[in-house]
Amino acid sequence: MCGIFGYVGPRKDAVEMAVEGLKSLEYRGYDSWGVAWKESQFLNVHKETGKISGIDGKTLAGECSLVIGHTRWATHGGVTVANAHPHLNADRTIAVVHNGIIENYQELRDELKAKGHVFLSQTDSEIIPHLIDEELKTTGDFAHAVRRTCLRFQGRYAIVAVHTKSESIVAARTGSPLIIGKEKGGGYFIASDTPAFLKHTRTVQYLDDGEMAVTDGRSILISDIATGEERLKREIEIRWTADEAQKGDFAHFMIKEIMDQKESVARAVNQSDEEILTLADAIRNAKGTFLSGCGTAGMACRAGEYFLSIVAHKHVNFAPASEFKLFHGFLQPESLLIVVSQSGETADVLEAMQVAKSAGAKVLSIVNVQGSSIDRASDYTLRINAGPERAVASTKALTGQLAVLLLIAYALDGGVAQGKKVLLETAAQINDMLNPRYVVFLKEIAERIKDSKDLYIIGKGWNYPMAMESAIKIQEVSNIHAEGFAAGELKHGPIGLVEEGTPCIVLAGSDEVLPDIISNAVQLKARGGFIIGVSPVNNEAFDVWIKVPDAGTAQPIVNIIPVQVLAYELALARGKDPDMPRNLAKSVTVK
Numbered sequence: 292m293c294g295i296f297g298y299v300g301p302r303k304d305a306v307e308m309a310v311e312g313l314k315s316l317e318y319r320g321y322d323s324w325g326v327a328w329k330e331s332q333f334l335n336v337h338k339e340t341g342k343i344s345g346i347d348g349k350t351l352a353g354e355c356s357l358v359i360g361h362t363r364w365a366t367h368g369g370v371t372v373a374n375a376h377p378h379l380n381a382d383r384t385i386a387v388v389h390n391g392i393i394e395n396y397q398e399l400r401d402e403l404k405a406k407g408h409v410f411l412s413q414t415d416s417e418i419i420p421h422l423i424d425e426e427l428k429t430t431g432d433f434a435h436a437v438r439r440t441c442l443r444f445q446g447r448y449a450i451v452a453v454h455t456k457s458e459s460i461v462a463a464r465t466g467s468p469l470i471i472g473k474e475k476g477g478g479y480f481i482a483s484d485t486p487a488f489l490k491h492t493r494t495v496q497y498l499d500d501g502e503m504a505v506t507d508g509r510s511i512l513i514s515d516i517a518t519g520e521e522r523l524k525r526e527i528e529i530r531w532t533a534d535e536a537q538k539g540d541f542a543h544f545m546i547k548e549i550m551d552q553k554e555s556v557a558r559a560v561n562q563s564d565e566e567i568l569t570l571a572d573a574i575r576n577a578k579g580t581f582l583s584g585c586g587t588a589g590m591a592c593r594a595g596e597y598f599l600s601i602v603a604h605k606h607v608n609f610a611p612a613s614e615f616k617l618f619h620g621f622l623q624p625e626s627l628l629i630v631v632s633q634s635g636e637t638a639d640v641l642e643a644m645q646v647a648k649s650a651g652a653k654v655l656s657i658v659n660v661q662g663s664s665i666d667r668a669s670d671y672t673l674r675i676n677a678g679p680e681r682a683v684a685s686t687k688a689l690t691g692q693l694a695v696l697l698l699i700a701y702a703l704d705g706g707v708a709q710g711k712k713v714l715l716e717t718a719a720q721i722n723d724m725l726n727p728r729y730v731v732f733l734k735e736i737a738e739r740i741k742d743s744k745d746l747y748i749i750g751k752g753w754n755y756p757m758a759m760e761s762a763i764k765i766q767e768v769s770n771i772h773a774e775g776f777a778a779g780e781l782k783h784g785p786i787g788l789v790e791e792g793t794p795c796i797v798l799a800g801s802d803e804v805l806p807d808i809i810s811n812a813v814q815l816k817a818r819g820g821f822i823i824g825v826s827p828v829n830n831e832a833f834d835v836w837i838k839v840p841d842a843g844t845a846q847p848i849v850n851i852i853p854v855q856v857l858a859y860e861l862a863l864a865r866g867k868d869p870d871m872p873r874n875l876a877k878s879v880t881v882k
């Protein structure tokens with residue numbers, strides 16, 4: 292989704308920093324970009340469609356100390372230069388970047404049109420500089436004009452605005468993230484995510500919903516948008532470093548992050564026993580526990596249902612976060628909602644939390660990003676410690692989420708130590724498995740199936756959500772039509788889709804359901820399916836066997852990893868950039 296960058300301070304290379312900062316936000320997904328900077332008393336603007344990767348900020352502008360920038364993921368209006376941000380008012384004295392959706396924009400646009408304003412884009416965002424312009428007619432103060440403008444919005448937004456007559460940047464948020472970075476020698480950054488400025492500072496302040504910030508680079512004033520009251524905010528040191536957020540010698544973030552799993556699963560297990568036991572108690576005592584998340588994190592939740600049921604004999608309900616509000620009737624003040632999210636910013640998840648909180652229920656979150664909106668809005672949080680995940684296709688965050696959910700299940704059954712032992716053994720097995728020969732083997736399989744029109748994946752028990760997750764991974768980066776099914780459901784419809792040579796991935800463990808899933812594999816093979824078995828043991832039903840460790844209760848964690856590599860290799864074999872999947876964004880901050 293859209294990325295925002297802003298800087299004001301003593302540095303003279305503000306535009307160059309903005310371009311580099313926006314490049315660090317590329318992983319969020321975007322289709323156009325732009326920057327506006329102040330030089331003398333003028334605002335200069337540069338906007339383009341397409342990627343920012345090849346741009347050198349130095350060639351855009353000379354010395355300057357105040358800049359705002361944006362990467363846009365189209366919502367209102369197509370991918371055009373006119374629709375790219377920053378947007379300006381008529382006399383080009385105000386520039387604004389915006390993330391989110393102004394729901395009442397049509398009404399505000401009509402009102403502005405009636406006053407003679409002319410719009411150059413189809414976006415909801417363009418109304419913002421025009422509204423600020425109108426407010427400036429009655430108040431001379433830029434920050435005040437921005438405040439009054441924000442009060443007119445319905446919907447979720449994060450904005451950053453500048454004005455030729457002001458030395459300050461003004462930022463405001465409701466529903467979409469904005470983080471302030473403070474540099475030691477002076478100067479402030481404002482961004483939608485910390486990688487944008489991690490190279491320069493790790494000291495941050497988080498803006499909360501309904502808050503705005505005004506900074507001239509020397510000091511910052513944070514206040515409540517509605518009342519104007521000052522808000523004092525803690526400065527927090529974030530743990531991630533700029534290096535962790537780079538891809539180093541790897542060709543893509545996706546493969547780097549897949550390989551990170553050699554260590555990240557062990558880091559996810561590194562939780563305090565006391566905290567895990569407290570959370571297990573919260574689940575034990577709750578009257579109704581719900582699990583919710585989106586996309587890959589939703590698949591972690593579905594596997595969590597099996598972990599809690601099989602390991603801890605505990606019944607929980609899953610609903611995708613976008614559906615969760617429809618189940619509000621089952622929530623009570625004693626209920627517990629467990630949300631899972633890598634970014635901690637997904638709009639649907641935030642909405643689900645709101646629904647639970649309105650019913651008086653408590654929210655436990657399992658997140659990766661420290662200080663994210665979900666992290667801060669939860670009653671309890673467990674961090675998966677995966678380190679920055681930049682590729683749109685989530686890999687190491689998923690295995691971290693699975694590890695934490697499995698650990699919670701063990702804790703509920705009184706065995707935190709046992710859970711940690713199982714998971715640390717699994718982490719060591721992953722380290723052995725992800726060797727160069729293994730990757731070459733998966734690449735060969737990808738070459739063999741790369742021209743397939745369809746691909747099906749089956750799993751049973753906790754491997755069923757991993758079958759659906761495998762489909763997500765393959766769809767996302769290779770754009771092959773892929774679907775994951777519960778193995779036993781094949782005969783009720785999906786088997787009709789299998790033709791001679793259709794690749795079918797079978798996810799198995801060495802557990803009690805192995806005979807069932809092998810029987811389903813045989814049924815697929817009998818219809819011409821090309822069977823790729825992912826399993827600790829070989830079977831004559833498999834045309835190709837991808838060997839995985841026997842990981843017991845942690846089997847879904849090891850089974851999904853070769854499929855992640857296969858999806859990556861399929862993307863490359865089909866000439867796709869796995870880090871820039873078509874139409875997708877890393878952090879989905881709109882509903």
Ligand code: G6P
Pocket residue numbers: 585586587588589631632633634635636637640683684685875876877878879
């Ligand atoms: C997007 C990403 C997925 C991710 C999902 C949920 O669709 O592309 O990789 O699983 O959002 O994101 P979250 O940050 O809440 O885990």
